[in-house]
Amino acid sequence: MSLVVQKYGGSSVADAEGIKRVAKRIVEAKKKGNQVVAVVSAMGDSTDELIDLAEQVSPIPAGRELDMLLTAGERISMALLAMAIKNLGHEAQSFTGSQAGVITDSVHNKARIIDVTPGRIRTSVDEGNIAIVAGFQGVSQDNKDITTLGRGGSDTTAVALAAALDADVCEIYTDVDGVFTADPRVVKKARKMDWISFEDMLELAASGSKVLLHRCVEYARRYNIPIHVRSSFSGLPGTWVSNERPQQSAQSAQGAEQVEHALISGVAHDVSEAKVTVVGVPDKPGEAASIFRAVADAEINIDMVVQNVSAASTGLTDISFTLPKAEGKKATAALEKIKPSVGYDSLRYDDQIAKISLVGAGMKTNPGVTAQFFEALSDAGVNIELISTSEIRISVVTRADDVKEAVQAVHTSFGLDSDSEEAVVYGGTGR
Amino acid sequence: MSLVVQKYGGSSVADAEGIKRVAKRIVEAKKKGNQVVAVVSAMGDSTDELIDLAEQVSPIPAGRELDMLLTAGERISMALLAMAIKNLGHEAQSFTGSQAGVITDSVHNKARIIDVTPGRIRTSVDEGNIAIVAGFQGVSQDNKDITTLGRGGSDTTAVALAAALDADVCEIYTDVDGVFTADPRVVKKARKMDWISFEDMLELAASGSKVLLHRCVEYARRYNIPIHVRSSFSGLPGTWVSNERPQQSAQSAQGAEQVEHALISGVAHDVSEAKVTVVGVPDKPGEAASIFRAVADAEINIDMVVQNVSAASTGLTDISFTLPKAEGKKATAALEKIKPSVGYDSLRYDDQIAKISLVGAGMKTNPGVTAQFFEALSDAGVNIELISTSEIRISVVTRADDVKEAVQAVHTSFGLDSDSEEAVVYGGTGR
Structure with missing residues (x-):
């Protein structure tokens, strides 16, 4: 049985409809016989709304309290997602970053993960549940305070959990079909890549490509976790980011041959x-x-x-x-x-x-x-x-x-x- | 030095202005030389909004997940309140029910408190902080899941913390000036009581008075914690609920004499x-x-x-x-x-x-x-x-x-x- 870690961003769970669509996608992966762990971001713009509230009560919100505030966002989306999955007749349990064992340093608002101890997640999936995990958040090793991982944190949570659980793949669901040869918002004829190496992806990320953040790719390369970047809207195969081009990719899509030796x-x-x-x-x-x-x-x-x-x-x-x-x-x-x-x-x-x-x-x-x-x-x-x-x-x-x-x-x-x-x-x- | 536990309901922290007003009130209590622990509910109608979202994704939301969802509400209000207090130049730290040591049974949506181990709260106030605690929520003893205490849960959190911390008083702030001889919405000439016994308050609560819930009064009576019910808006002295009429009350307000032997x-x-x-x-x-x-x-x-x-x-x-x-x-x-x-x-x-x-x-x-x-x-x-x-x-x-x-x-x-x-x-x- 394969263990799949999936990650869904805020735009994929922006409202009740989005949450239900994501729930279906997660259940599909489960039905294929996989164990599934889904990492989820806060709904749509809710994080910005919380930041706005914080600024209304304090011009420079304290880091510890800002983290406590912002982590409410994933708590909402993950609980709703678990409910939506249970409503489809599958068992699901949601876990905070702390419950999932995401241990960080104490640097609020941009904490670094220093350990992942996903015992509860392992137990939950072994019991047949789909585990839903709050992205972007952890708990500090020193004083058990809630921390957030900063920009792109949910992707990092997903990759870190995939590494700690020895997952077969980390699927990052986003609002485009994969990694393109240029930003598809700018270049209409940009082509989706079937595969890209960690090294090239790191350079693209460092050069302004926003589909994956540098930090997340770095983590995946260090632990050799293949990432599959794909759309939560279309469900089409996306782009694999890994050390070596996977077998199936070479045979797959039309045009792959052409890109292979580019x-x-x-x-x-x-x-x-x-x-x-x-x-x-x-x-x-x-x-x-x-x-x-x-x-x-x-x-x-x-x-x-x-x-x-x-x-x-x-x-x-x-x-x-x-x-x-x-x-x-x-x-x-x-x-x-x-x-x-x-x-x-x-x-x-x-x-x-x-x-x-x-x-x-x-x-x-x-x-x-x-x-x-x-x-x-x-x-x-x-x-x-x-x-x-x-x-x-x-x-x-x-x-x-x-x-x-x-x-x-x-x-x-x-x-x-x-x-x-x-x-x-x-x-x-x-x- | 006295230890005061205060509780602020959702209508007191309904928006940024409300949060700032409550922050000032808490700081006043601190300035008087008290150690202060403030228990806070979710902002205004936010709990209802979360329930509404839950019903959109699942007609019968699972209890565990509903608790996970709803507890986001206090997480937001408590973090904002701590920020607002820090903005006034005082140290504050917010704590979830779990962090505050509110241990419950595993009955989701209406858990009972079975133990309170407020070690982190004690440390925080001893270090000079104002501790802000999420009302309404706890963590189950058996499986460390997040639970909620059901209706009136925040009042119960406040009284339970006051008991565990051996507080001098538990102040319940609400949107009326205290306990009245009848519902002031119905009887214009209802009179605020300076004091009422636990027994009479229990009967009033059982008979439909909503200012304090039965469960909270019961808890306070069992541990003999005097409750002071008062308005977060006016700041006037309110109604003491305790075993015996306090000394100061007999001397205080005009009309007290008249009520004393009623x-x-x-x-x-x-x-x-x-x-x-x-x-x-x-x-x-x-x-x-x-x-x-x-x-x-x-x-x-x-x-x-x-x-x-x-x-x-x-x-x-x-x-x-x-x-x-x-x-x-x-x-x-x-x-x-x-x-x-x-x-x-x-x-x-x-x-x-x-x-x-x-x-x-x-x-x-x-x-x-x-x-x-x-x-x-x-x-x-x-x-x-x-x-x-x-x-x-x-x-x-x-x-x-x-x-x-x-x-x-x-x-x-x-x-x-x-x-x-x-x-x-x-x-x-x-x-």
């Missing part, structure tokens, strides 16, 4: 970043270090970094980096503070940028990829402002206005376009 | 019951027993019971009893079933009745009370259909249409009317 997995884009340029930095040892130390001390994660070649005549150079827009203010404030000691000329802040990334394991052995990437952008009239590369990824920064054209041009240039417009986005506004 | 505590009414009459029962041993066995086997609690004197000519008698309207169908079905064996003539079911009760410890030594009660009703033109008495209570059943006149007439007759219309009902639709 160099390129896909094109990702990200418009959530801003660019900071420190202009006129004295080109001598230690200056760049002071700048990035100041940013790091403000606890800001930066992404791409580029330093221009120093103009010999002036002895001054420019340093640019990108960072999440939300942290722009904090970063410029930290840099203003060190202006006297570093002695740079000025700061430029630009939040009208987009990052376009091409990801694929094949590119490390194929020097022509980079050239083709730049040519595609150039032919589309898109100007490149920054460049950064890794072994399996090339990223550029462009104007935000150019993002659609840029992604589309690269997608077409690398032969990723589907013959038809197959991509469908089902639910509401994400997960 | 025979009568108050007049209660109840329109939630129906009357069943079994007509033409053979007047021989065992017939009444068969009837009440049938009703008991259907797990229906009956209230008043009256058997008329048998008419000598027929050898037949009528038996009437009252019961909650909600159980009327079940009762008549059970009685129809035994009709052949008992051989009664017919059943009458009447849900247009009201029960009026006069409660007071004084009445057991004062034979005139009963007569005066009946005279008052008669003078008001109210017909009496059933009568039942205990040592400290007289109850009659009248037409539901007569309830206002009846309560008012009895209230006036026993000198309970206040000089002014002091009663104010603050919040919404009860708790």
Whole structure:
């Protein structure tokens, strides 16, 4: 008997109808002879509504209490889901993160899982129940306080439970049919992949693809848990994310052959970043270090970094980096503070940028990829402002206005376009 | 240092404004040098909304899952309340029923408390925090499942915690200023009592007074925890419920002297019951027993019971009893079933009745009370259909249409009317 862990996001359980639809899907998996553990997020926008309430009573809600508040959301969806399954004549039990044995550190609002002890879940499924587990939440090891895992937490709960239960697969249900070669909201002819490696998926996630979060893929790779990303609306086979392409996938869909040996997995884009340029930095040892130390001390994660070649005549150079827009203010404030000691000329802040990334394991052995990437952008009239590369990824920064054209041009240039417009986005506004 | 347990109902925390008002009140108690534990219900109508959602996914929601669902309600209010208190510059921590050590049996939706182990609450208040505890909920001893305590559960949580923590007082905050000599919604000149004994309060609660539920008063009497019923809106001193009238109460309010030696505590009414009459029962041993066995086997609690004197000519008698309207169908079905064996003539079911009760410890030594009660009703033109008495209570059943006149007439007759219309009902639709 296989053990399947499924995860359903908020848009899949946004209302009573959604909950009933998900209940049916879970029961189908059970009827096929699987043991089923379903991880569920809070209903639709309910988490945002709770945050709104919190802000009404306190401008900066305390972390412990915010976690206590937000975890009510999954408690509601999981109990309703268990009821809906029982109403279909199958046994189900819901469990909080704490009851499911999701043990975390004590960092409220973004706790890390440090252990999973799913004894109650194991007992429940062995007794024939479908176990419904609250995503996004755990309990701290030190003081038994309720914690939340932060953004993408429910996916992480699912993968962590799958690892601890030695599950055969972790199915992540979402509002698209799988992982596409580009965001189907932007590229109509984006193609669903049957399979993608953990490594490529990690790069896509780091480059702005939102279908799976980096953290969840990292966890799955560490414990070698195959993820199957698919739609809770259509029920079609989705995309497998794993170490090796599964057997069945090679035989399956039309077009699979074509993708199998492709160099390129896909094109990702990200418009959530801003660019900071420190202009006129004295080109001598230690200056760049002071700048990035100041940013790091403000606890800001930066992404791409580029330093221009120093103009010999002036002895001054420019340093640019990108960072999440939300942290722009904090970063410029930290840099203003060190202006006297570093002695740079000025700061430029630009939040009208987009990052376009091409990801694929094949590119490390194929020097022509980079050239083709730049040519595609150039032919589309898109100007490149920054460049950064890794072994399996090339990223550029462009104007935000150019993002659609840029992604589309690269997608077409690398032969990723589907013959038809197959991509469908089902639910509401994400997960 | 005194330890005060406070309880705030749903109407007191119906929205962000309410939560902020309650937070201020809690902080006031803390500032007076008390250790404070506050038990809180779910916000306003949120429990009803959750029940509504449950019914949308399952016509008969499973008990375990319904408890899991409903306990989300207090989780929300308690976390928000803790945030609001911290926002006022005081330390606060919220605790679920389980975290607070409220251990129950496994009867979902109406669990009984079997133990309270408030170690975390004690530690929290000893460290200087205000502890906020979810009312209405606990955790089952047998299998660590989440349970709810049923109707009036939050009051019971508060009293049980007060007992386990050896608190000095349990303050129950509600939407009226205290316990009145009659329902202030019905009798404008109802007078707030400064004090009432546990015994009289138990009779009032059993007779339809809704300000405190029977179960909570019973618990408080067993552990001798003084209850102070008061308004979260006005902040005025309310009504003490305890074994003995407290010292300060005798000196306090104007009019206290007058109430102190009164025979009568108050007049209660109840329109939630129906009357069943079994007509033409053979007047021989065992017939009444068969009837009440049938009703008991259907797990229906009956209230008043009256058997008329048998008419000598027929050898037949009528038996009437009252019961909650909600159980009327079940009762008549059970009685129809035994009709052949008992051989009664017919059943009458009447849900247009009201029960009026006069409660007071004084009445057991004062034979005139009963007569005066009946005279008052008669003078008001109210017909009496059933009568039942205990040592400290007289109850009659009248037409539901007569309830206002009846309560008012009895209230006036026993000198309970206040000089002014002091009663104010603050919040919404009860708790």
